[in-house]
Amino acid sequence: MGLPASLPRFATYLQMHRGLMLARSGDVVGGTAYARAAPDALPPEKHSLILRLLMTGVEQS
Structure with missing residues (x-):
């Protein structure tokens, strides 16, 4: 099951x-x-605060 092309930020989040x-x-x-x-x-x-915060979480793992 793929994500619709209309949800690129959600795919990036995943x-x-x-x-x-x-x-x-x-x-x-x-x-x-x-x-x-x-x-x-x-x-x-399309970049968002949530994506930046998630990246910070990854870097601090």
């Missing part, structure tokens, strides 16, 4: 959450890289 789970399971470098790549697919106007 990818970043996967990065967070990788980082918390012990692969901090891989999880951070995975999460950091996610917002690159979004145009800057």
